[in-house]
Amino acid sequence: MTENFQFTLSATDGMARRGQIDTPRGEIRTPAFMPVGTAGTVKAMYPEQVRETGADIVLGNTYHLMLRPGAERVARLGGLHEFMDWQRPILTDSGGFQVMSLAKLRKLDENGVTFKSHIDGSSHSLTPERSIEIQKLLDSDIIMQLDECVSLPAEHNELERAMELSIRWAERSKKAFDNAKGRALFGIVQGGDNAVLRARSASGLTDIGFDGYAVGGLAVGEPQEVMFRVLDETTPQLPSDKPRYLMGVGKPDDLLGAVGRGIDMFDCVHPTRAGRHGHAYTRFGVVNLKNARHKDDHRPLDEASPNPTARRFSRAYLHHLVRCEEMLGAMILSQINLSYYQELMAGMRNAIENATFVQYCAAVREGWTKGDLPALD
Amino acid sequence: MTENFQFTLSATDGMARRGQIDTPRGEIRTPAFMPVGTAGTVKAMYPEQVRETGADIVLGNTYHLMLRPGAERVARLGGLHEFMDWQRPILTDSGGFQVMSLAKLRKLDENGVTFKSHIDGSSHSLTPERSIEIQKLLDSDIIMQLDECVSLPAEHNELERAMELSIRWAERSKKAFDNAKGRALFGIVQGGDNAVLRARSASGLTDIGFDGYAVGGLAVGEPQEVMFRVLDETTPQLPSDKPRYLMGVGKPDDLLGAVGRGIDMFDCVHPTRAGRHGHAYTRFGVVNLKNARHKDDHRPLDEASPNPTARRFSRAYLHHLVRCEEMLGAMILSQINLSYYQELMAGMRNAIENATFVQYCAAVREGWTKGDLPALD
Numbered sequence: 001m002t003e004n005f006q007f008t009l010s011a012t013d014g015m016a017r018r019g020q021i022d023t024p025r026g027e028i029r030t031p032a033f034m035p036v037g038t039a040g041t042v043k044a045m046y047p048e049q050v051r052e053t054g055a056d057i058v059l060g061n062t063y064h065l066m067l068r069p070g071a072e073r074v075a076r077l078g079g080l081h082e083f084m085d086w087q088r089p090i091l092t093d094s095g096g097f098q099v100m101s102l103a104k105l106r107k108l109d110e111n112g113v114t115f116k117s118h119i120d121g122s123s124h125s126l127t128p129e130r131s132i133e134i135q136k137l138l139d140s141d142i143i144m145q146l147d148e149c150v151s152l153p154a155e156h157n158e159l160e161r162a163m164e165l166s167i168r169w170a171e172r173s174k175k176a177f178d179n180a181k182g183r184a185l186f187g188i189v190q191g192g193d194n195a196v197l198r199a200r201s202a203s204g205l206t207d208i209g210f211d212g213y214a215v216g217g218l219a220v221g222e223p224q225e226v227m228f229r230v231l232d233e234t235t236p237q238l239p240s241d242k243p244r245y246l247m248g249v250g251k252p253d254d255l256l257g258a259v260g261r262g263i264d265m266f267d268c269v270h271p272t273r274a275g276r277h278g279h280a281y282t283r284f285g286v287v288n289l290k291n292a293r294h295k296d297d298h299r300p301l302d303e304a305s306p307n308p309t310a311r312r313f314s315r316a317y318l319h320h321l322v323r324c325e326e327m328l329g330a331m332i333l334s335q336i337n338l339s340y341y342q343e344l345m346a347g348m349r350n351a352i353e354n355a356t357f358v359q360y361c362a363a364v365r366e367g368w369t370k371g372d373l374p375a376l377d
Numbered sequence: 378m379t380e381n382f383q384f385t386l387s388a389t390d391g392m393a394r395r396g397q398i399d400t401p402r403g404e405i406r407t408p409a410f411m412p413v414g415t416a417g418t419v420k421a422m423y424p425e426q427v428r429e430t431g432a433d434i435v436l437g438n439t440y441h442l443m444l445r446p447g448a449e450r451v452a453r454l455g456g457l458h459e460f461m462d463w464q465r466p467i468l469t470d471s472g473g474f475q476v477m478s479l480a481k482l483r484k485l486d487e488n489g490v491t492f493k494s495h496i497d498g499s500s501h502s503l504t505p506e507r508s509i510e511i512q513k514l515l516d517s518d519i520i521m522q523l524d525e526c527v528s529l530p531a532e533h534n535e536l537e538r539a540m541e542l543s544i545r546w547a548e549r550s551k552k553a554f555d556n557a558k559g560r561a562l563f564g565i566v567q568g569g570d571n572a573v574l575r576a577r578s579a580s581g582l583t584d585i586g587f588d589g590y591a592v593g594g595l596a597v598g599e600p601q602e603v604m605f606r607v608l609d610e611t612t613p614q615l616p617s618d619k620p621r622y623l624m625g626v627g628k629p630d631d632l633l634g635a636v637g638r639g640i641d642m643f644d645c646v647h648p649t650r651a652g653r654h655g656h657a658y659t660r661f662g663v664v665n666l667k668n669a670r671h672k673d674d675h676r677p678l679d680e681a682s683p684n685p686t687a688r689r690f691s692r693a694y695l696h697h698l699v700r701c702e703e704m705l706g707a708m709i710l711s712q713i714n715l716s717y718y719q720e721l722m723a724g725m726r727n728a729i730e731n732a733t734f735v736q737y738c739a740a741v742r743e744g745w746t747k748g749d750l751p752a753l754d
Contacts, residue, residue, distance in 0.1 A: 044704040069697045077693050078674050298454050316454050320446045327421040
């Protein structure tokens, strides 16, 4: 533990990096996957179950928490860690992304964004300063600047305008953050799929100076190859002594590709959402437990999994729970998916240390390509 | 453990009885509350969490399981214990009650009942023999006879007809059960709110001879005082050396009153269903966590609860989870309610041993009457 935020790189393998972020609330082994606890809970899981999957840090959504239960209320209740009983690090986003994707009647100008809540239609505003204030009220360990994220494909002018605005908001965020002790502030690189804009964004943010750099504006509609190309062009522009965070990504194959391109941190609702929809991530790839082929299958999802829950119940039982829409199905599959994601992160960390990252990824992808066990006769 | 089913009474206090049922899958301390695992899962809980609340046995619903995943399928998969990974005793009902309350286009005659599934409209039939067969396929430890349960209020003729039919079905059930080794068969007393019919039912069943006797046809619309009067009239008619099971009951106050009238076993969906609807059972009575009075309340539900989960999270957090319809809210409140029910059963068992049952019930009721903590200013 440290009183302040610190990033240490311990190994590299190609562009892939193995490191550790030390925070006053504990260390974050990188590359790291952060489960998403949107409304103060990683859906369908107790906090200790999230920890047991191997997560060092979870993400909280500023947009959801500012609306319910409200940032000032969370602060009065002792902060988000106390509120949800997760005592390890928490990263909060700025709220900007969900304002754009969820809120109604948005209006954005130089100062910030005003919007109506998707829950009750109440009016709210978010500025770079207010976003930082909310994240401090939540007692976040890693705070994100407010930015403007543009969906792809987009016009060059639009990408440029949003990227420049995001840099001005980054400056205001840095000022509002005011070197808060024990917390970190990350800037967010924008610029869409344009290498020149991305480079200008990275340069502008680096000049301001942040504790970490996120790549935003990806996983917003573009093909994976575009995302990977943008990472190839962008991560070399970022300081090597700070963590790099690819926001809102992704599926397992995205994680392999992005770590191989120098990314250290990820968050995504996908593993828990997929679990609630009956999809299990395994070394065989995705297994759709709604499929009737499982209804008489006495075999566990993966008898060789290091996760006891993936070895415990039969596929037939999981199929039954999913078909009956039983909560236990969502609980088990959320656990299985987050465990698999963490297994993948641990595997990549280990491979980077052993300089076998390329081989590790090839072996994992080969398993996915082979696909699921043959159906029973 | 025993190879066979055995009931031992160790203490009585007034009509209240303290005992133990030994089964090949473990002992059941009585008075016992059985959480309901309708479709092969106690909703929103892992099996070990159910056990940790203090449950010795769970109930499975034959109606639900025969429709999904199907009794023959459960048997092929190793039985219900294996299917849901609950290795302790399971009691299954006969399916009759849910046929009457859930299924469509029911048709009942001397032979049994035919109906259409509420899930997909498929046709099924249930006879006393088929019900026993299904329960054996599920590998149930305690099997219930098929009976006909009539809602109250009802005409005398209707109650009498259903009661007499239930005795004939009891005979057929006994024959079909065929003294299955390591399993128990319970008969079900019917007769509505009529003491003469109840006595005739008890006598008829006792003549056939069962391992236990259930009181059915209560908690079907009548006031609590009618239920208690029927118990006063019925339990003395039942053999004292066999367990007595009050089906589908109830709320905490029903449990106190029924144990005081000689009942040994209960099942009810109420604690888990109430939990999914934001209601918590505590020594203060029922706490409605949807209520806005909790939104800023940093206090746990009950700081003196023996259940760590009831001491762990603030009322404000539980309120938040319930308002956001987060699964974790249902998970926590199901756990808290089942724990409170088991705490009550343990308290009654202890009080009967110490011949302080009346005082125990009075103290518990006094706590409920005082009600919840005063709201914070």
